[in-house]
Amino acid sequence: MDTFIEVFALQAGFAEMAIRGTTMYWVLYALLRISGRRDLGSLGMADMLVLVLVADAAGNAMSGDSYSMGDGIIVVATIVGWSYLLDRLGYYAPPVRRLLEPQRVCLIRSGRVLASGLKREHITRSELMEQLRLKGIANLAEVERAYLESNGEFSVIRAPRASGDGPSTLDDDDRSD
Known part of the structure; x- marks a missing residue:
């Protein structure tokens, strides 16, 4: 019983x-918020490596080299808390949500790529076309609007009665078929 x-x-x-x-929650939150949202949708090998290293470094910093289960439970409960x-505050107080979450960014409007949106989010034209x-889009004329959403996903609103006369999404592809 004493061991327990x-x-x-x-x-x-x-x-x-x-x-x-x-402290670690807010520092990591700020760093991930500053680093951009585009990588949240998919994790590459380098992203996974950074995630594991950050988790290990943050774990050591949070625990202060403590091996007590009680100390670990307090840290985990604090982070979950x-x-x-923040989830509840964002739901009940929209100004808090606007402060904590990035706004969506328009990348295409009426079949025209908005360079300002691509530049703001560091997205290449090739990445956008991919x-x-x-999403099953063959050419830009099919797109009324395309956004980079706050969660890092791309969303597309198709144009009504798209003629198919716009530039192909294959035009800026750096890879050969």
Whole structure:
């Protein structure tokens, strides 16, 4: 029974672990928010490596090299608590949601690519055309609007009665078939 109690005994203290968890949550949140949203939709090998390394570094910083289960539970509960609180605040207070989540960015309007949107999100024309092809779009005339959404996904609103006379989505493809 004493061993069980020792495993859950706090080594660093409740306040220290809550402060560590809160600090790391907000630092990582800010860094991920600044780094852009486009990578959220899909994780490449380099992205996965960064995620694992960040998790390991953050875990060490949050725990303060503590091996106590109690300390770990406090840190995890703090992180989950912040996530829950921000989710609820975003739902009930739209100004908070607008502050915490990026706005969607228009990339195509009436079949014309908006260079300002691509530049803002660091998306190449080839990447945009790839996303359109994945959505079944053969040429730009088929697109009334295309957006990069706040979650990093691309959304497309098809043009009514598209003539198919616009530029092909294959025009700027760097790869050969």
